Amino acid sequence: MTKLELLSVESDAKTIKGNKKGYLTGILYLAPSTEAGGRDLCPMASAECRLACLYGAGMAGVFPSIKRARIAKTLWYLRDPKSFLAALETDIYRLIVLAATRNLKPCVRLNGTSDEWKLARALAAKFPEVDFYDYTKLPAPWKRTTANYHLTFSFSGTNLPECIDALQHGINVAVVFSGSLPATWHGYPVIDGDESDLRFLDPVGVIVGLSTKGDAKKLTSGGFVQIGGTK
Numbered sequence: 001m002t003k004l005e006l007l008s009v010e011s012d013a014k015t016i017k018g019n020k021k022g023y024l025t026g027i028l029y030l031a032p033s034t035e036a037g038g039r040d041l042c043p044m045a046s047a048e049c050r051l052a053c054l055y056g057a058g059m060a061g062v063f064p065s066i067k068r069a070r071i072a073k074t075l076w077y078l079r080d081p082k083s084f085l086a087a088l089e090t091d092i093y094r095l096i097v098l099a100a101t102r103n104l105k106p107c108v109r110l111n112g113t114s115d116e117w118k119l120a121r122a123l124a125a126k127f128p129e130v131d132f133y134d135y136t137k138l139p140a141p142w143k144r145t146t147a148n149y150h151l152t153f154s155f156s157g158t159n160l161p162e163c164i165d166a167l168q169h170g171i172n173v174a175v176v177f178s179g180s181l182p183a184t185w186h187g188y189p190v191i192d193g194d195e196s197d198l199r200f201l202d203p204v205g206v207i208v209g210l211s212t213k214g215d216a217k218k219l220t221s222g223g224f225v226q227i228g229g230t231k
């Protein structure tokens with residue numbers, strides 16, 4: 001794992017899979033929703049997605065220091081966005097250099113556990129040579145994408161009309177399934193979203209099927225976690 005000041009690089013198995021496809025991913029993990037107090041960083045989060053958030057998955061569920069570090073980053077971002085943005089830019093430059101030394105292309109996901117599209121889009125505009133991508137629950141995501149800022153809409157358990165709207169506008173939808181992935185969801189083909197996190201490489205018009213992780217395994221299927229097949 002490479003340590004930059006704000007971005008996590010190769011800190012999880014899924015983004016490491018992207019290396020084989022030629023990309024080095026940097027992810028910013030903030031404290032989601034109102035975890036750090038103050039402004040809600042996930043205004044469209046559902047009660048279930050808050051419970052199942054990746055914020056508490058993996059090593060963050062084992063070591064409280066990881067959550068504390070994410071809260072500290074979030075407080076920095078909320079209290080002094082200017083210096084936070086400057087540090088983030090430095091990290092992205094470092095990621096670009098690191099990727100080049102390894103013959104990989106850099107890509108950045110700034111909302112690993114938040115939904116702050118303005119931050120991501122501002123930085124995407126500053127680094128046109130880098131692919132930026134995010135998952136979002138904010139409606140009408142097609143209005144926020146750019147040539148190098150890709151969005152996948154996320155099913156929250158309560159936003160099916162917005163999901164269909166997104167699909168009809170060419171935005172893929174991520175859905176968490178218990179068991180194995182179904183062939184289709186509401187008539188759209190389901191692809192395996194756990195093969196890598198490089199969402200900007202996905203074909204258009206698909207459901208990005210994800211397996212349950214962390215606290216999502218404790219949720220009853222039928223809402224945020226949709227019922228898949230038997231494994």
Ligand code: SF4
Nearest residue numbers: 042045049053113114
């Ligand atoms: S919207 Fe995403 S990041 Fe925010 S609480 Fe829900 S799952 Fe977590």
